[in-house]
Amino acid sequence: MLTCDYKVISIDGDYAHLQRIDQPEEEDKLVARALLPEEIYEGCRLHYEWMQYSMI
Helix, strand or coil: CCCEEEEEEEEECCEEEEEECCCCCCCCEEEEHHHCCCCCCCCCEEEEECCEEEEC
16 A cells, blocks of 8 residues: 655646655656645645545
8 A cells, every 4th residue: 555745746727746755756746636635735745545635
């Protein structure tokens, strides 16, 4: 099971670009905003666990 933290790099319409905090050299992950908490903003941090994102 993958458990990690992300930083919201940018929000582009219905998608958000996320960067893993522990592996910043990896390519950004593009995620549909429908899968993310409504209150996200650029620069906030998200926790991913059990196929769900939550704000830290």
